[in-house]
Amino acid sequence: MNGVEGLAPYRPQIDALxxxxxxxxxxxxxxxxxxxxxxxVGRDPLRILITASGKDKGRLGPDDFVVVGDDGRGAWPGQxxxxxxxxxxxxxxxxxxxxxxxxxxxxxxxxxxxxxxxxGGLVLEGYEMLKGFAGVTTHETRAWIxxxxxxxxxxxxxxKVRERMTDVASPMKFGYLIxxxxxxxxxxxxxxxxxHIEVMEFLLECTGRKLLLEGAISAAVVA
Ligand SMILES: CSC[C@@H](O)[C@@H](O)C(=O)COP(=O)(O)O
Ligand SMILES: [Zn+2]
Numbered sequence: 758m759n760g761v762e763g764l765a766p767y768r769p770q771i772d773a774l775x776x777x778x779x780x781x782x783x784x785x786x787x788x789x790x791x792x793x794x795x796x797x798v799g800r801d802p803l804r805i806l807i808t809a810s811g812k813d814k815g816r817l818g819p820d821d822f823v824v825v826g827d828d829g830r831g832a833w834p835g836q837x838x839x840x841x842x843x844x845x846x847x848x849x850x851x852x853x854x855x856x857x858x859x860x861x862x863x864x865x866x867x868x869x870x871x872x873x874x875x876x877g878g879l880v881l882e883g884y885e886m887l888k889g890f891a892g893v894t895t896h897e898t899r900a901w902i903x904x905x906x907x908x909x910x911x912x913x914x915x916x917k918v919r920e921r922m923t924d925v926a927s928p929m930k931f932g933y934l935i936x937x938x939x940x941x942x943x944x945x946x947x948x949x950x951x952x953h954i955e956v957m958e959f960l961l962e963c964t965g966r967k968l969l970l971e972g973a974i975s976a977a978v979v980a
Contacts, residue, residue: 760835761820767806768819770796773947774808775817780951781861782815786958790814791862791939793840796947797850803827805850809837827851844915845941852922855943857950862939865961870904870934872968878903878934881960889956890931891949902957904934932957 764771774794781787792814795807805825808814812821823839824832829847831839840846846858873879881900887893890900903921908914914935921929931953932942942957944950 760831760833760837763824763833763836764820764822767798767822767824770798770806770947771819771822774806774822775819777859777947777951778808778814778817781859781954782813784863784958786861786863786866786954787814788862793842793846793860794858795840795846795850796857797855798824803847803850804832805843805846807839807843807846810840811838842911844911845918848915848919848922849941849943851919852943854945856945857947858941858943859950859954860939860941861954861958863958863961865958865965866934866940867937869961869965870939871937874904874906874936879964881964884960884963886956886959886963889952889959891944891953900931902932902934902961903929904936907936907938 774796777794778787781792790811790813793808795805798804798806803826807823807825808817809821809823823836825839825843826832827847829839829843842860849855849858869879879902881887881902882898883896885896887896887898887900905914905917918933932940934940940954940957942950942953944953
């Protein structure tokens with residue numbers, strides 16, 4: 758089996774990820790080859806279908822994908838190089854109830870992850886759109902979105918993420934930010950994860966625009 762032949766059983770999932778890539782690129786959240794996407798295609802042993810590294814996510818080809826195992830390595834020889842951030846997908850996919858992971862690089866995520874970094878995260882609270890997150894039934898919800906320092910040492914970042922996703926008392930929910938880098942979100946399947954990323958981006962944009970509005974209002978009051 759060559760690297761690409763092994764992808765044959767996963768054509769429906771590949772097509773779904775290509776559609777997601779086109780949508781996220783069009784929204785401006787996955788430009789310049791940034792972002793990576795994955796779905797779980799097997800358990801026991803874990804198998805993840807993930808984007809190959811360095812591809813234009815708005816124009817993913819049918820063979821721009823890799824199947825990896827829980828060590829982040831190709832499940833068979835001869836495949837393309839998987840995403841540089843494969844281990845972040847593996848760690849999320851190893852958690853119960855996670856069937857897909859999406860990572861984006863929107864302008865708002867990039868800026869807010871730096872603005873709120875010194876506080877360790879940011880709160881999303883009071884917005885009706887919070888009900889787009891799985892299991893949330895009221896706008897009177899307080900979602901804490903953590904921010905990790907950016908690094909090229911993905912194995913060490915993956916371990917930090919694992920600690921927070923497996924924290925029994927207060928596990929991270931819905932997603933997290935990486936400083937000046939972007940957003941990771943997950944869900945039970947690709948459909949839910951796609952919704953989570955739209956909800957998260959919407960709420961983060963609200964947060965950013967509210968700060969701008971408050972700044973403009975206080976400037977107007979001073980003048
Ligand atoms: C514009 S490059 C961004 C990358 O360094 C990385 O953060 C990213 O999101 C895409 O990496 P990739 O290896 O293609 O999955
Ligand atoms: Zn990235």
